[in-house]
Amino acid sequence: MRFQHFQKYQAWYETAIVSVYILLNNTINATSMIMEESRNSDTLPFLIWQPFLFEYSSAIGWVLMLPAISWLLDKSPLMSEKFTRTFFIYLSASVVFSLCHITIMVWLRKLVYWSQNLTYEFGDLFFELIYEYRKDLWSFMFFIMAILSYRFIFSRLQGEANSINLGEDKPVSNNIDRLLVKKLGKEFIIKVEDIEWFESSGNYVNLHIQGRVYPMRTTMNNLIQQIENKGFCRIHRCYGINMDAVTSITPLSSGDSEIKLNNGKLLNLSRRYKEDFKLQLDKI
Structure with a gap:
């Protein structure tokens, strides 16, 4: 934190x-x-x-x-x-x-x-x-x-995460499976499907994976376009989730909802993104 x-x-x-x-x-x-x-x-x-x-x-x-x-x-x-x-x-x-x-x-x-x-x-x-x-x-x-x-x-x-197929002569893919993380002079690969949730943080998007945080220099819009076909959904202006990590959804009096992930994390589902969230649920 x-x-x-x-x-x-x-x-x-x-x-x-x-x-x-x-x-x-x-x-x-x-x-x-x-x-x-x-x-x-x-x-x-x-x-x-x-x-x-x-x-x-x-x-x-x-x-x-x-x-x-x-x-x-x-x-x-x-x-x-x-x-x-x-x-x-x-x-x-x-x-x-x-x-x-x-x-x-x-x-x-x-x-x-x-x-x-x-x-x-x-x-x-x-x-x-x-x-x-x-x-x-x-x-x-x-x-x-x-x-x-x-x-x-x-x-x-x-450390910093980047698309593994991102090269000088290659356009940004809309279908990425793995990310390359560079940290302290070392490189290692993480699977996109292992991302539990992510949040916007200035010029970066922080990817949360099993208690670790991997910043990726991108925007929420760009990232969600690349991984939404992998079962990811944007639920808030600042948050996105892996649909497979969702354990429960609790409606709130404000019209928003509260999403609980399998790691215990609670995130707000904004009314603005409820329709997109329902569409992703139908695909599961």
């Missing part, structure tokens, strides 16, 4: 992990600035809160940008065959992200300065934009690499 929860909110955990790193790093930068100035002089040339404002305003700007970076990686995978197109997409994105980061950072500083009856000046616009973009481009690249590394490690730990 912890794994499923983690997988369901994977993007949020990505953001949280990188956010903690950003805040810790910027805290160290702010305190280092204060310590260096204290070592060289008895009087600080700035107010004690200013280094923290400079660092934290930048950190907050990047934290707010992280979900968008994660979205960009999903929509335009970095390891794409169209290298030139991908390069310009990410180069353009780095400029947009930098401008957004600078805008958030500057307005946060202006707001805090205003609260202290002070005035914050960004400086010469052209020079400062170039100055900040240099740093932002490096940060942009770092966050992309950090997220990709995290996803790679996570995928190796969780």
Whole structure:
């Protein structure tokens, strides 16, 4: 259950992990600035809160940008065959992200300065934009690499299922019997008929087989089209089941029903999918 929860909110955990790193790093930068100035002089040339404002305003700007970076990686995978197109997409994105980061950072500083009856000046616009973009481009690249590394490690730990007959020159079959699972550098085969139930989880569908969970990068619609002739049925926007795993059906006052599987799992049968469920029952 912890794994499923983690997988369901994977993007949020990505953001949280990188956010903690950003805040810790910027805290160290702010305190280092204060310590260096204290070592060289008895009087600080700035107010004690200013280094923290400079660092934290930048950190907050990047934290707010992280979900968008994660979205960009999903929509335009970095390891794409169209290298030139991908390069310009990410180069353009780095400029947009930098401008957004600078805008958030500057307005946060202006707001805090205003609260202290002070005035914050960004400086010469052209020079400062170039100055900040240099740093932002490096940060942009770092966050992309950090997220990709995290996803790679996570995928190796969780494993991933794919159609066994899926190749570069083969179309997706609408009649698959087995799935190939890659996990921790090993590959093994599972039978589609052994799937008890499955659920949508972001960009994946989690396949539940004898207490184990195998994520498959697909959509509920695509998966059900491939395996419905094997006795599977979609019963909810997020759930599908193996009809052979059903032990009982209990109508509910809401108009929905509750399905119990032979492993004890209880799932909701939505009114929207009742007709499809009845058609599958007639085929058994």
